[in-house]
Amino acid sequence: MLKYSKQTRLLLAVDCIIFGFDGEVLKLLLIKRGFQPEKGNWSLMGGFVQADESLDQSANRILKQLTGLEGVYLEQLYTYGDPQRDPMERTVSVAYFALIDIQKYQTQISSDYQAEWFQLKRTPKLIFDQQEMLDQARKRIRYKAAMHPILFELLPTKFTIPQLQTLYECVFNTTIDKRNFSKRVLATGLLIKLADKDKAGSKRGAYYYQLNMQNYYAKFQAFMNFIPNPDTL
Amino acid sequence: MLKYSKQTRLLLAVDCIIFGFDGEVLKLLLIKRGFQPEKGNWSLMGGFVQADESLDQSANRILKQLTGLEGVYLEQLYTYGDPQRDPMERTVSVAYFALIDIQKYQTQISSDYQAEWFQLKRTPKLIFDQQEMLDQARKRIRYKAAMHPILFELLPTKFTIPQLQTLYECVFNTTIDKRNFSKRVLATGLLIKLADKDKAGSKRGAYYYQLNMQNYYAKFQAFMNFIPNPDTL
DNA sequence: CCAAAAGTGTTCGCTCTACACCCATGT
DNA sequence: ACATGGGTGTAGAGCGAACACTTTTGG
Numbered sequence A, B: 001m002l003k004y005s006k007q008t009r010l011l012l013a014v015d016c017i018i019f020g021f022d023g024e025v026l027k028l029l030l031i032k033r034g035f036q037p038e039k040g041n042w043s044l045m046g047g048f049v050q051a052d053e054s055l056d057q058s059a060n061r062i063l064k065q066l067t068g069l070e071g072v073y074l075e076q077l078y079t080y081g082d083p084q085r086d087p088m089e090r091t092v093s094v095a096y097f098a099l100i101d102i103q104k105y106q107t108q109i110s111s112d113y114q115a116e117w118f119q120l121k122r123t124p125k126l127i128f129d130q131q132e133m134l135d136q137a138r139k140r141i142r143y144k145a146a147m148h149p150i151l152f153e154l155l156p157t158k159f160t161i162p163q164l165q166t167l168y169e170c171v172f173n174t175t176i177d178k179r180n181f182s183k184r185v186l187a188t189g190l191l192i193k194l195a196d197k198d199k200a201g202s203k204r205g206a207y208y209y210q211l212n213m214q215n216y217y218a219k220f221q222a223f224m225n226f227i228p229n230p231d232t233l
Numbered sequence C: 001c002c003a004a005a006a007g008t009g010t011t012c013g014c015t016c017t018a019c020a021c022c023c024a025t026g027t
Numbered sequence D: 001a002c003a004t005g006g007g008t009g010t011a012g013a014g015c016g017a018a019c020a021c022t023t024t025t026g027g
Helices: A055-067 A107-113 A130-145 A150-154 A161-172 A178-187 A213-219 B055-067 B107-113 B130-145 B150-154 B161-172 B178-187 B213-219
Strands: A009-021 A026-032 A045-048 A073-080 A091-100 A116-119 A191-198 A206-211 B009-021 B026-032 B045-048 B073-080 B091-100 B116-119 B191-198 B206-211
Touching (some): A009 A055, A009 A150, A026 A107, A026 A161, A055 A107, A073 A130, A073 B073, A130 A150, A130 A161, B009 B130, B009 B150, B026 B045, B026 B161, B055 B073, B055 B107, B073 B130, B091 B130, B161 B178, B161 B206
Parallel strands (some): A009 A091, B009 B091
Antiparallel strands (some): A009 A045, A073 A091, A191 A206, B073 B091, B191 B206
């Protein structure tokens, strides 16, 4: 087979920015890097793209290696290609972010990597340009969550409205009036009220809800305030 | 220097989706591909990332090669890495989209590439996965233009409100009431009314406006309808 | 019985939308 | 004089924001 001769070939990596929510604060899953350079320092989970896999496959493989999870919400964020970003050898990195239900995270698998959850407000120094990746991931999540219901990916199947509100307050670093909040989320038609309650957070207990998946997929694309009647492409 | 041995290295390309607006319709700048495979077929302008350049530098270089323009609005869109996307050899491509003032496009430079502007509604078949890139670029532009004033990048320094409205109508494929439109854009405080008029479009003539750059940069980040008082990160 | 969190409705202001007429001028 | 596109104001509806009290129950 003919090739594109004389062109530079380079290393391509995937790094995963893995977010979780424990009911109180947003968290980030980091590992201790196992090889040089920066061996032993806190890092995003990553790996090199293999010859026969797509970028999405690569990201899913890397995520599963660390967490044991499949079918997770995973979205390509941005590609970082500064020639100096890795001092060892030029490596271009495609960053993905993942939103996972922290309760599903399987500890035993991660022990290989000495992984730990960090509060987003107390993350350690990261290697290379990974702090930039993290900042951009947070921006993207806000941007997207402002119009699309992605934050449900961080919650268990059954969740309460106060939990959901805390999550939004974390992500946007603000406080929201609970009456307005519950009106709004209920008005979307995305939630189904269940019969039982979560008694962990209070004596009275808060009703559990789950997603109405039909409406969820149907409304996922609904945004566009500025322009009346656009076609959706 | 130590290296990451045993890892696959691969080709990395940048492809540019170049949009322009002629006052009537949105257009896309394509070239005739100059080498195999798919030689002679319509393609986005692209090139390989060189050993010593960042991705942004690469995209700017490629855009300048074709159009002669620098300082253009250029944004990384997405990275495409299916192992089969280029039949010759595995090539991962980082797509960028550009918004240019079509009047500034310099014909003589592009003659090397047999470039042509196509109406967005009448684009030819594109090579590889470039149709997907184009579709995604259009989506991104809508998404972003719904909240950020990026479409001004497609207009000359001096433009009229009817021109601006036509542009929005093209991008969102809809029609907008002109009274409401002009109220809205004027309310942003982004426009400065000039003394002279454009007499090309009508006998009466339409006032020229230009961007108020202070307000432009200040308001560029203003969106976020869903959440009150977020901090902007 | 008291503390702590859950749940719920109304009012007000503002923004978005719908809608129609006059203006300027080149032919 | 008329045809063409430019420019402007208002009224009504719907949405988002502010705001306080009652309920439940474990301790």
